[in-house]
Amino acid sequence: MKRPILILIIILILIAAGAFFFTKSGYSQKVMGEIKARGLMEYTTGEAVEMTLNKCSQCHSVEQIKKYCDRCGPPFVVVVHNMAKHAIPMWRAKYPKSKISDITDSQAVAIVQVWNGTIGNWEKGWKREDMERMLEGNQALLKLLHTPTENRKIEKAISKEEVSPAEKYQREMLNMK
Numbered sequence: 730m731k732r733p734i735l736i737l738i739i740i741l742i743l744i745a746a747g748a749f750f751f752t753k754s755g756y757s758q759k760v761m762g763e764i765k766a767r768g769l770m771e772y773t774t775g776e777a778v779e780m781t782l783n784k785c786s787q788c789h790s791v792e793q794i795k796k797y798c799d800r801c802g803p804p805f806v807v808v809v810h811n812m813a814k815h816a817i818p819m820w821r822a823k824y825p826k827s828k829i830s831d832i833t834d835s836q837a838v839a840i841v842q843v844w845n846g847t848i849g850n851w852e853k854g855w856k857r858e859d860m861e862r863m864l865e866g867n868q869a870l871l872k873l874l875h876t877p878t879e880n881r882k883i884e885k886a887i888s889k890e891e892v893s894p895a896e897k898y899q900r901e902m903l904n905m906k
């Protein structure tokens with residue numbers, strides 16, 4: 730065999746091995762998580778549910794969120810904005826040792842849809858201007874607010890129960906409905 734061909738084959742084997750270990754290790758998941766958090770790729774419904782439960786259970790229980798209702802306060806789009814922009818900095822100031830992870834704009838957009846689809850969406854019962862004011866210029870959530878619910882992929886999928894058996898099981902386990 731000619732030398733260049735041999736070298737080429739070795740390089741290909743190394744690339745294949747690298748790709749194999751990249752996908753097998755948790756590292757690829759971390760990279761994908763980062764890509765989705767930055768909004769470069771969209772969350773699937775299952776990923777959005779998992780990410781939501783991780784983010785929203787950092788300071789209080791998910792049970793508490795499940796009790797939230799249309800008589801309790803503003804819709805989730807406002808609640809999630811408040812948690813991301815106010816509760817997290819406040820919490821960090823109060824408990825400097827706590828390790829609270831940030832909620833990026835893309836994550837907030839997915840999280841709002843998860844709770845809207847699971848608990849309910851009462852944006853229609855609120856004045857548009859009031860919600861806009863409460864979003865304090867949060868462009869990502871303002872954009873979501875102006876997106877009709879039928880065009881919100883995650884919200885639509887969850888509220889219509891268009892979830893895969895694995896996701897259904899995951900949600901039943903968490904007793905989300």
Ligand code: HEC
Binds near residue numbers: 789802
């Ligand atoms: C940094 C900590 C922290 C995180 C993370 C957090 N919350 Fe909160 N949350 C609070 C605090 C503090 C309150 C107000 C005090 C309370 O009710 O415990 C609160 C209250 C709430 C309430 C009750 C609000 C009301 O007006 O009754 C809801 C609903 C809620 N959070 C939902 C969420 C959701 C959804 C998420 C995920 C995006 C989330 N929280 C993430 C700290 C947090």
